[in-house]
Amino acid sequence: MTPAQKYIAFQTIVVREIRRFMRIWVQTLVPPVITMSLYFVIFGKLIGSRIGDMGGYSYMEFVVPGLIMMSVITNSYSNVVSSFYGAKFANNIEELLVSPTPNWIILAGFVIGGVARGLAVGLLVTLVSLFFTRLQIYSIPVTVLVVFLTAVLFSIGGLINAIYANSFDDISIVPTFVLTPLTYLGGVFYSIELLPEFWAKVSQANPVLYVVNTFRYGVLGHSDIHVGYAIGMILVAVLVGGAFALHQLTYSPRLRN
Amino acid sequence: MxxxxxxxxxxxxxxxxxxxxxxxxxxxxxxxxxxxxxxxxxxxxxxxxxxxxxxxxxxxxxxxxxxxxxxxxxxxxxxxLGIVPQEFNFNSFEKVQDILVTQAGYYGVPAHIARDRADHYMKKLGLWEKRTTVARMLSGGMKRRLMIARALVHExxxxxxxxPTAGVDIELRRSMWQFLKEKNAExxxxxxxxxxxxxxxxxxxxxxxxxxxxxxxxxxxxxxxxRLQVETFVLDVQGDLPKDFALPDYEAKVIDEHTLEVTLDKQKQHTANDLFVALSAQGIVVQSLRNKANRLEELFVRLLEQGRAA
CATH class of the missing domain: 3.40.50.300 (P-loop containing nucleotide triphosphate hydrolases)
Known part of the structure; x- marks a missing residue:
C-alpha cells in the first residue's frame, strides 16, 4: 500500500468508529454525562461543601478534573473494547484482517476512534462541570497532552482486552474489577497526601494516579506527584501497551489460526 | 512468461x-x-x-x-484478492452502501471512487433498492450478493x-452464475x-x-x-412399457410403466445410439431423457472412493 492508501484505510477505520458511537449516542454519550452530573451534585456540591478544602482548593474544584479524567478513561476504554470485540464476535473483523491494511494502521484507527469518544465525553462532562464551578486552565499544553495520552493509553488497553476476550463477560471483567477500583483509588476523590505513607507509596503503582494528577495540574496547577515524571510514565505505558497490542494483532491465535 | x-x-x-x-x-x-x-x-x-x-x-x-x-x-x-467467505461476516447493523464503501477504504480506494464502484455493484447485483437498508434486514440471497459486491469493490x-450459492434459490443461483461468468469474461x-x-x-x-x-x-x-466410464440415464417413454420388453446387454431398471433407468458403460462399448436402436426394435419410443445424477457428481464420488481405497 502506498502512504496515501494507508491514510485512506486509517481514515476509514476512524470514520467508521466515530459513526458507530454517534449512531448509538444515547448509549455512548448521554449516560456518562448523567453519571458525572450526579457525581458533581452529590460529591461536589452536597458532600463536598461539608468536606472543605482539598489540596488547597474547594472540594468541587479538586474533584472536577478527576471526574473529567475518569470519564475520558472509561469511555475511551469501553469504546474500543466493545467495538473490537463486537467485530470479533460477529466475525466482521475479518473484513479488516483480509485487507492489506497494516496492523499498525488497524491499531491506530481503533485507538483514535476510542480517543474521539473519550474526548467527546470529556468535553461534554467539562461543559456540564461549568454549571458547578469555574474552570481556569493553568497549563493548556499539559492539559491537552495528558488528556490525549490518557485516552490513547486506555484505548490501547481496551483493544488488548478485546483481543483476549472470549465472551461479552470478559469485556466487562476488566472495567469492573480493575479499571473502576484503580480509578476510585487513583486520586479522583482525594489527595494521596491524606493517605498513610505506606498506602501513598502503594498508590504510586496505580497508573490512574499519574493521569489524574497530571490533568489536575494542567487545570489547577496542583499535583501530588511530579508532572514530568508522570508524563514520562504515561508515555512509557503507551509505548509498551502499543507494542504489545500490535504484537497481539499480528500473532494472536485469537484472531488468526 | x-x-x-x-x-x-x-x-x-x-x-x-x-x-x-x-x-x-x-x-x-x-x-x-x-x-x-x-x-x-x-x-x-x-x-x-x-x-x-x-x-x-x-x-x-x-x-x-x-x-x-x-x-x-x-x-x-x-x-x-477478493474473498467471499462461506459465513456472512459483514456488520449487520450497517447500511449496505456503507459496508461497501468502508470495505473499499480498507484497500485504500478513495471515497469518491469507492462510492461509484459501490453504486455499480449494487445495481449489477440487484441491491440498489436496498442501498440504505441495514444489512440484517436483507434476505439470505441479498446477503450473499452483498458479500460478492463487497469482495469486488477494490477491483x-x-x-x-x-x-457462494449455499442456501440460495435456483433463480438467484442462475443469476449469480451469469454475473460470475461476466466477471470472468472481463x-x-x-x-x-x-x-x-x-x-x-x-x-x-x-x-x-x-x-x-x-x-x-x-x-x-x-x-x-x-474419465466417467458409467453414466445412468432416466428415460421417459411414450405410452406404457411393454410387459415383455428386455435389455439384456444393459443394466436397466423399470421405475414405473412410463419410466426406465438405464446405465451405459463405456467399457462395454455402450452408446446411447445402440440403446435407442434396441428400444426402438421393441416398439418403445423415448420421449425425453436426463442424467440420473450430475455427471461430475458421479465422477467426484468415484474419485474419492478410489483415492480412499488406494
Missing amino acids: NIPALEIRNLEKTYPGGLQALKGIDLTVKEGEFVALLGPNGAGKSTTISILCSLVQKTAGKVSVCGYDIDTDFPTAKQQ PRILVLDE GTTIILTTHYLEEAEALCKRVAIIDKGELVADMQTRDLLK
Whole structure:
C-alpha cells in the first residue's frame, strides 16, 4: 500500500468508529454525562461543601478534573473494547484482517476512534462541570497532552482486552474489577497526601494516579506527584501497551489460526 | 512468461491440536481461469482459502498471488484478492452502501471512487433498492450478493468464493452464475468452492479436487468428465412399457410403466445410439431423457472412493 492508501484505510477505520458511537449516542454519550452530573451534585456540591478544602482548593474544584479524567478513561476504554470485540464476535473483523491494511494502521484507527469518544465525553462532562464551578486552565499544553495520552493509553488497553476476550463477560471483567477500583483509588476523590505513607507509596503503582494528577495540574496547577515524571510514565505505558497490542494483532491465535 | 494468478507449492497446515488439514497441496491457477475447488466437508478447501487471505497461518509451503509471495509481500498479494467467505461476516447493523464503501477504504480506494464502484455493484447485483437498508434486514440471497459486491469493490484480479450459492434459490443461483461468468469474461480470475457440482460443471473449465488435505485431481472439466466410464440415464417413454420388453446387454431398471433407468458403460462399448436402436426394435419410443445424477457428481464420488481405497 502506498502512504496515501494507508491514510485512506486509517481514515476509514476512524470514520467508521466515530459513526458507530454517534449512531448509538444515547448509549455512548448521554449516560456518562448523567453519571458525572450526579457525581458533581452529590460529591461536589452536597458532600463536598461539608468536606472543605482539598489540596488547597474547594472540594468541587479538586474533584472536577478527576471526574473529567475518569470519564475520558472509561469511555475511551469501553469504546474500543466493545467495538473490537463486537467485530470479533460477529466475525466482521475479518473484513479488516483480509485487507492489506497494516496492523499498525488497524491499531491506530481503533485507538483514535476510542480517543474521539473519550474526548467527546470529556468535553461534554467539562461543559456540564461549568454549571458547578469555574474552570481556569493553568497549563493548556499539559492539559491537552495528558488528556490525549490518557485516552490513547486506555484505548490501547481496551483493544488488548478485546483481543483476549472470549465472551461479552470478559469485556466487562476488566472495567469492573480493575479499571473502576484503580480509578476510585487513583486520586479522583482525594489527595494521596491524606493517605498513610505506606498506602501513598502503594498508590504510586496505580497508573490512574499519574493521569489524574497530571490533568489536575494542567487545570489547577496542583499535583501530588511530579508532572514530568508522570508524563514520562504515561508515555512509557503507551509505548509498551502499543507494542504489545500490535504484537497481539499480528500473532494472536485469537484472531488468526 | 505469464505470471500465474495463484501458485501454491507444497502447502501444509497443521492446527495446534495436531489436525493436519493440508498435506502438501500444489496448485497453479492461470490468469483469467475459472477454477472449481471441490471436496467433501473438512477436505481442506476453506483452510486453503483462509491461508490465502491471512486468516490462517500456513505451517509450510509457498503461496504467491499474481507473483507476490505472501511471505514477503502479503499486503500486495492481498490487494489482488477478493474473498467471499462461506459465513456472512459483514456488520449487520450497517447500511449496505456503507459496508461497501468502508470495505473499499480498507484497500485504500478513495471515497469518491469507492462510492461509484459501490453504486455499480449494487445495481449489477440487484441491491440498489436496498442501498440504505441495514444489512440484517436483507434476505439470505441479498446477503450473499452483498458479500460478492463487497469482495469486488477494490477491483481484485482474483475472486475467491467459498460456497457462494449455499442456501440460495435456483433463480438467484442462475443469476449469480451469469454475473460470475461476466466477471470472468472481463478478465477476473475466479476460484470457486462449491458443493453443487452442477455449478462447477456449468461454470468452471477446470476442476481441482481436494480430499483429506491432498489434491486428488486437477484437470480440465472436459477431460475429467471423459474419465466417467458409467453414466445412468432416466428415460421417459411414450405410452406404457411393454410387459415383455428386455435389455439384456444393459443394466436397466423399470421405475414405473412410463419410466426406465438405464446405465451405459463405456467399457462395454455402450452408446446411447445402440440403446435407442434396441428400444426402438421393441416398439418403445423415448420421449425425453436426463442424467440420473450430475455427471461430475458421479465422477467426484468415484474419485474419492478410489483415492480412499488406494
